[in-house]
Amino acid sequence: MSDHIVSSFDEELNEITDGLINMGALVLAALKSVEEILKNNDHNLAQKIIDNDLQINDLGQSIEIKAFNTLASRQPMAFDLRLVFSAVKMSLYLERCGDMCKGISKRILKGDLTEADSPNTIESLVILTNRVYENLSLVLDDYAARTSEKSLEVWSSDSEIDSIYSDILMEILNNIKSKPEAIEALVPLFFIARYLERVGDQATNIAEVTHFIVTGEVLTDEKEIQIENETTF
Amino acid sequence: MVNTKDQIINVFDEQKIRKNEALISCSGVNVFYSDKQALFDVNLDIKEKEVTSLIGPSGCGKSTFLRCINRMNDVIETCSIEGLIKINGQDIYDPKIDVVELRAKIGMVFQKPNPFPKSVYENVAYGPRLHGMFINKSDMDKKVEESLVRAGLWNEVKDRLQEPGTSLSGGQQQRLCIARAIAVDPEIILMDEPCSSLDPIATAKIEELIDELKVNYTITIVTHSMQQAARVSQKTAFFHLGHLIEVGETENIFRNPINKQTEAYVTGRYG
Numbered sequence: 001m002s003d004h005i006v007s008s009f010d011e012e013l014n015e016i017t018d019g020l021i022n023m024g025a026l027v028l029a030a031l032k033s034v035e036e037i038l039k040n041n042d043h044n045l046a047q048k049i050i051d052n053d054l055q056i057n058d059l060g061q062s063i064e065i066k067a068f069n070t071l072a073s074r075q076p077m078a079f080d081l082r083l084v085f086s087a088v089k090m091s092l093y094l095e096r097c098g099d100m101c102k103g104i105s106k107r108i109l110k111g112d113l114t115e116a117d118s119p120n121t122i123e124s125l126v127i128l129t130n131r132v133y134e135n136l137s138l139v140l141d142d143y144a145a146r147t148s149e150k151s152l153e154v155w156s157s158d159s160e161i162d163s164i165y166s167d168i169l170m171e172i173l174n175n176i177k178s179k180p181e182a183i184e185a186l187v188p189l190f191f192i193a194r195y196l197e198r199v200g201d202q203a204t205n206i207a208e209v210t211h212f213i214v215t216g217e218v219l220t221d222e223k224e225i226q227i228e229n230e231t232t233f
Numbered sequence: 234m235v236n237t238k239d240q241i242i243n244v245f246d247e248q249k250i251r252k253n254e255a256l257i258s259c260s261g262v263n264v265f266y267s268d269k270q271a272l273f274d275v276n277l278d279i280k281e282k283e284v285t286s287l288i289g290p291s292g293c294g295k296s297t298f299l300r301c302i303n304r305m306n307d308v309i310e311t312c313s314i315e316g317l318i319k320i321n322g323q324d325i326y327d328p329k330i331d332v333v334e335l336r337a338k339i340g341m342v343f344q345k346p347n348p349f350p351k352s353v354y355e356n357v358a359y360g361p362r363l364h365g366m367f368i369n370k371s372d373m374d375k376k377v378e379e380s381l382v383r384a385g386l387w388n389e390v391k392d393r394l395q396e397p398g399t400s401l402s403g404g405q406q407q408r409l410c411i412a413r414a415i416a417v418d419p420e421i422i423l424m425d426e427p428c429s430s431l432d433p434i435a436t437a438k439i440e441e442l443i444d445e446l447k448v449n450y451t452i453t454i455v456t457h458s459m460q461q462a463a464r465v466s467q468k469t470a471f472f473h474l475g476h477l478i479e480v481g482e483t484e485n486i487f488r489n490p491i492n493k494q495t496e497a498y499v500t501g502r503y504g
Contacts, residue, residue, distance in 0.1 A: 002502050009501065075460050077487050077499040216489025 001079065012070050013080065016087045017144075019063040023094045024140040026056050030101035031133045031199070037105065038126050038192075041113045046105035056098035060091040067091075082216060086209045090143070093202040093209070097136065100195040100202075107188040107195075115185035118175055124168045125189065128196045131161055135203040139210055148214040151207035155219060161200035168193045241331045242323060245338050245420050249322035256281040256451050257302060257421070262316035264297050264306065264475075271297045275316070275477045277470055284443060284452045286462035286483065289472035290498065295455045298472065299423050302453065303339035304332055320421070337364055340414030340450075344426040346406030348398030348413075353390050356398040356409055357381060360417040376416060384412035385442050404435020411442060415450070422446065424454040428461065440465050459499055463487045471495045 004010050030049050037046050067087040070076065076084050113122065135157070138150040172189050175182070208219045250256060255278030264272035272294045279285050287295035297306070304325060306312040318325050325335060337360070348356050357377045367373040377394070381387040386408040390401070398409050407427060414422055424443075428436040443452060443465045456462050462469050463483055470480040471492070479492040490496045497503050 002497065004501050005503065006501060074501075077459055077463075077501075078490055078496050080500045081488065 009070075009074055009080075012066065012074070013083060016063055016066050016070065016084065019059055019066065020087060020090055020094070021140065021144050023056060023059045023063065023091060024136070024143070026052065026059065027094050027097045027101070028133060028137055028140070030056070030098060031129060031136065034101055034104050034196075035126055035129045035133070037108055038113070038122055038129065041108070043109055046108045049105040050102050050109075053098045053102040057095055060095040060098075063091040064088055078216075079213070082213045086213050090206055090209050093205045097199045097202045100199045103195045104192050107191050111185055111188055113185075113188075116175075116182060116189055117179070118172070118186065118189065121168060121171050121175065121189055124164065124171060125192055125196065128161065128164045128168065128193065128200075131164060132196050132200045132203065135161065135200060136206070139203055139206045143206070143210045143213070146214055148211040151210040151214075155204055155207040155211070158200060158204040161197060165193055165197040165200075240329045242327060242329045243331050243334045244320050244323045244325060245334075250281075253280070254322075255279055256321060257453075258317075258319040259298075259301075260317045262298070262301060262314065262318060264294070264301060264315075265313045266309070267311045271475050272301075273475045277477055277480055279451065279453060280468070281451050282447060282449070283468060284447050284454065284466040285468040285470060286466035287453065287455045287470050287472060288457075288459060288462050288498070289478075291457075292474075293472040294475040295470075295472045296425055299425055299453060299455050302421070302423060303336050303341060305336075305341070307332065337417045338419050339421040339423060340411075340417070340419040342407065342410050342414055342422065342424045342427045344429050346403055346410050346430070348401070348406050348409050351398060352395045353381075353398050353401070353409060354394040357412050357416045360413060364417055366417065380412040380416040381409075383415055383446070384408045385438060385445070386412055402435070404431050404438055407431060407435065407439060408442065411439075411446075415446070419450065421451045421453070424452065426455055426457060429457065436461070459487065471498060473498070 030052065033045050033049050036042055037049075064087075067084050070084050074080070116122075135154045139154050142148055142150040169190065172186055172193070176186050179186070211217065211219055257279035259275055259277045262272055262275040263270060275294075275298060277298075287299060289295050300306045301314060301318055302320070302325075306314060314326065320335075320339075323330070349359060351359065354377055357380050358373050361367050361373065361376055367376055378387060378391075381390060386405060389405060390409075393400075398406065401409060411422075411427075428439050431439065440461065443454070446452060454462075454466065466483045468480065469483040469486040471478045471486065471490075471494075473494055479486065479490060479495045481491070485491075486495060487499060490499060
């Protein structure tokens, strides 16, 4: 797409877009760290995720202010309107992803993963983390390139994440049944799985937003509702 | 040429279109100023009691198109028009058309408020009187009041009816012009950048008025303000270099236009 007649308008839009890409990069880094923590029970890294979450929040806030000012001063239309309007939603989704990573870290800091004595579950959580990372990475790539193919792919594959999540829950339940004495160490794994599944949902939300920015079409929720019904316990 | 009185056709004498059919239907409209072509094969339907915005860069032909609808271009000697413009199912360029009646039924509001150098009352009463609509004064008084009420001006001028129309503020003058236009009971109101010389408050009042008027009138408005088009109209047509590029639901034009030129224009990527 060609540049605006008013070049400062382009600069404002670029600042919003770049801000979201940076925010996405910070969230991806946090997810990578979650994977490390799950593998190595690294409490220092968990604390680092908590500390870095402030940076994600600050960036989200500055994007929202920029989008707000651009809406007021430029009154954008068509693609620009979709981009600015969606920036507010997207920063919120990414901020929530950051919160989920922070939540996981807090759960890990409260106890000791090794006490759960569930290497298979931890491994499944690592797989879930990777899958969520991959989806988020794909939609952020799409957003940066202003394309929507990968987003559609992610949007239609969220059920796979839900399926991994359901399997993990079953696994933890079975572990609790067989080792009731380890319940305190096992319950945090529930939350970690839940947080990761929520990050997956946010990636789907971002896929919807990216698709809307690029095409102007709204993806319907029908499929999402169906998936939710299938995986609700 | 009109040969005999009984051959004259009044466009709005009877309802000739079916429900949901376009009130104004334009097909293959070409307009020339001498040998320079200003409009190219314009096909556009305008529905009854809807607001349609015409947008596009200066010189794109939107005002030329607007003036075709009430045959205002007839007064420009060098201007010639091809194609078919039907209003209420009737070809308005049929030689048997009563042009005076046609223009009475199609009110027009211009960029710059242009009240007559007469009192507020006379500005509104002028049209009905010219068309012999009212004979006794109380009927005319009622019509003047009704028109000023509909134009949202009555409360501001009811005690100043004998003052010159030109003594009102710019926004009030523009609403006086709208009152003048609706006093002759038009079917269609054409507005050519009606707010471009007004401040935001006066603009808001005109926009509020457009919203109210659309219940009774079919309105076509030329505007340079994309936001205004988005606010007041149900349909938007984008013109560029004399071509009608895209027409559609206003919401779609501003949210997700189909044509790349429309997108470039509404997002401010070229002038």
